[in-house]
Amino acid sequence: MKKIAVFNHKGGVSKTTTSFNLGFGLAKKGKKVLMVDTDSQCNLTLYSMGFEKYTQYCEERNKNNIYDCLVPAYKSQPKLIQPAECYELSNNLYLLPGNLDFTENEVQLGIAMQLSSALGSMENLPGAMNYLIETTAQKYNIDYVIFDMNPSLSAINENVLISSDYFMVPMSPDYFSIMAINSLARVLPMWEKWAKSARVAFSxxxxxxxxNIPIFLGYTVNDFNLTHGAPQKSFKGFMDRISQNVSNELYPKLQQAGMTFERQRYEKAYDNMRQKFKSLKDINYSDPFCLAQxxxxNKLIAISNETSTPIFDIELSKATEGQRRTLGWFKKLYEALAERIIELTNGE
Structure with missing residues (x-):
């Protein structure tokens, strides 16, 4: 079982959209996938269930969510955390829903993670999330866990990321994503440094x-406009700078912290993707760290949200030729992304 954190502390970079579509993409490849909503905004939960089912779920005060499943640890109850009862979305795909109250755990977890050795029951908080996910994954025979995370440098996010096997960073082609890269290059090695000592302190x-040390899988660039099949000039400039900053700033700092593969592994996965998906002629990048652009x-995102359907499975009864081409493109794109993730994590 492999745990993947989808993380960027910058908001509006399509973390939830990436988590949702990647989850479905991996499931289509025959992998059993568990998507975990660790964001108290519950966007992944709403996206996955749809408005009506999510409203009913909330009104019923369903306890099968990430907050309530962790209550035994955070309320110091004399019982073990139990595997979650997950929400089945489709064949091979499950959801552990989020909860609006999940941020209540932030203070307790933050205090526990600031101590060199936590007192009493607080020593159980840093590892509680991982225990819940591990036991739940065993229950459902999960191959991949995908964490959809909130846009912050919170204790909860630190806890999720250091408990993951891998992480990927969605970005948008703008100035703030470039700034976020420099920030992540400083913060993520610090998180791993803390985790090294914490694994001993809380043993x-x-x-x-x-x-385990979380390994960088790569990044995606999302939500830009095309002209004649290529990113518009204004977006292309930012995309080039993102590529440069990842290669020159983020990757070296993560590599020093032991949080990367060797560069050749990224290059091989990229080359294999280009070779297999030759029909993706509009791939205009050569950065081995870029998982997808x-x-x-456009209008398809509204349909995807309303129907809780991945973008590549949308069916339009009166689709134009252009819309059919677009849907075919996204289907190939997410298939390539899923296969690349599988290749990068294979054998780990």
């Missing part, structure tokens, strides 16, 4: 932290 806890969905 006697009921819920321990996993003994995903243009604006």
């Amino acid at each position: 006697n806890a009921t819920y321990t932290l996993p003994n 995903i243009s604006n969905f």
Whole structure:
């Protein structure tokens, strides 16, 4: 079982959209996938369930969500955390819903993570999330767990990322994403440095932290406009700068912290993707760290949200020739992304 954190502390970069479509994409490849909504805004939960089912879910005060599942640890109850009862979205795909109250755990978790050795039941908090996910994944025979995270440098996000096996960084082609790269290059190695000591400090806890270092899978660039099949000039400039900053700033800092593969592994996965998906002629980048460039969905995003359907599975009864081409393009794009993720994580 492999845990992937979809993270960027900058908002509006399509983290939830990426998590949702990647989850469906991996499931279509025969992988059993669990999507976990760790954002108290619950966008992934709403996207996955649809408005009516989500409203009913909230009105019923359903306890099968990430907040309530962790209550035994955060309320110091004399019982173990139990595997979650997940929401089945489709064949091979499950959801552990979010909860608006999840941020209530932030203060307790933050205090526990600031201590060199937490006192009493607080030592169980850093490893509680991982225990819940590990036991739930075993229950459903999960191959991939995908964490949709909130846009912040919170204790919850730190906890999720250091408990993951891998992470990917969605971005948008703008100045703020470039700034976020420099920030991540400083912060993520600090998180891993803390995790190294915490794995020892909390080794006697009921819920321990996993003994793994989260590995950078790459980044995606999302939500830009095309002209004649290529990114518009204004977006292309930012995309080039993102590529440069990832290669020259983010990757070296993560590599020093042991949070990357060797560069050749990224290059091989990129080359294999280009070779297999030769029909994706509009791939205009050669950056091996770029997992995908995903243009604006335009009107399709509204349909995807309303129907809780991945962008590549949308069916339009009166689709124009252009819309059919666009849907075919997105289908190939997400298929390529899923296969690249599988290749990068294979054997790990």
